Amino acid sequence: QKEVEQNSGPLSVPEGAIASLNxxxxxxxxxxxxxxxxxxxxxxxxxxxxxxxGDKEDGRFTAQLNKASQYVSLLIRDSQPxxxxxxxxxxxxxxxxxxxxxxxxxxxxx
Amino acid sequence: DAMVIQNPRYQVTQFGKPxxxxxxxxxxxxxxxxxxxKSSQAPKLLFHYYDKDFNNEADTPDNFQSRRPNxxxxxxxxxxxxxxxxxxxxxATSRDRSRETQYFGPGTRLLVL
Numbered sequence: 001q002k003e004v005e006q007n008s009g010p011l012s013v014p015e016g017a018i019a020s021l022n023x024x025x026x027x028x029x030x031x032x033x034x035x036x037x038x039x040x041x042x043x044x045x046x047x048x049x050x051x052x053x054g055d056k057e058d059g060r061f062t063a064q065l066n067k068a069s070q071y072v073s074l075l076i077r078d079s080q081p082x083x084x085x086x087x088x089x090x091x092x093x094x095x096x097x098x099x100x101x102x103x104x105x106x107x108x109x110x
Numbered sequence: 111d112a113m114v115i116q117n118p119r120y121q122v123t124q125f126g127k128p129x130x131x132x133x134x135x136x137x138x139x140x141x142x143x144x145x146x147x148k149s150s151q152a153p154k155l156l157f158h159y160y161d162k163d164f165n166n167e168a169d170t171p172d173n174f175q176s177r178r179p180n181x182x183x184x185x186x187x188x189x190x191x192x193x194x195x196x197x198x199x200x201x202a203t204s205r206d207r208s209r210e211t212q213y214f215g216p217g218t219r220l221l222v223l
Contacts, residue, residue, distance in 0.1 A: 004152075043217040090212075098155075
C-alpha cells in the first residue's frame with residue numbers, strides 16, 4: 001500500500017515567521033513530489049514540485065526532498081495571513097497517478 | 111488563459127436522480143482525471159483518461175461513469191446519487207502520465223437531497 005502521511009495540524013505560525021510543513025511517503029521508488037495549497041471550499045493549487053534530492057526555492061517557498069529518508073517538506077518564509085490554507089503533499093509513485101496526503105491545515109496568526 | 115473549467119460550480123440533485131458534471135480544458139493535455147474530495151479528506155482518484163484510454167480505480171463504485179468524447183471535454187456521470195456521494199468533484203489534467211504536474215479545475219460541489 002503506497003501511502004503519504006502528513007500531520008493534519010492545525011499548525012499555527014506567527015506572521016513573518018517560517019512555516020515548516022512535512023510529509024513522509026512509503027515507497028523509495030517514488031519519482032516526483034508536489035505541494036498543493038487548498039483554500040477552504042476551493043480546489044488545490046500547485047505551489048511547488050520537486051524531483052531531485054535537495055532544495056528547490058521559488059520566492060518565499062522552498063521544497064526539500066530527502067529520498068533516503070522518504071520525506072519531503074515545504075518551508076514558507078515571511079509567512080503572511082494569505083498563506084493560511086490546507087497544504088496537500090502529493091507523490092507520484094511511478095504508477096501514473098498522484099497519491100495525496102490528507103493535508104496540513106496552516107494558520108498564520110497576525 | 112489556458113485553463114481547466116468545470117460546470118456547474120454547484121449542483122443540487124435528488125437522491126437517485128442521475129447527474130452529469132462536466133470538465134473542459136484548453137491546455138491540450140493528454141490526461142484528464144476525476145477526483146472526489148470530502149471534507150477534511152485527501153482527493154480520491156475515481157478514474158482517468160489517457161487520451162481515449164479509460165482507467166478505472168479498483169474501488170470506484172459502478173455508480174460512477176465517465177465519458178471523454180474529445181481531447182477537450184470529460185464528463186462524470188453519477189447514475190443514482192446517494193447521500194454519501196455529496197462531495198467536491200475535482201477535474202484535473204496533465205500533459206502526460208509520468209512525473210507530470212496535474213492542474214485542477216475549480217471543482218463542482220455536489221449536494222444530494
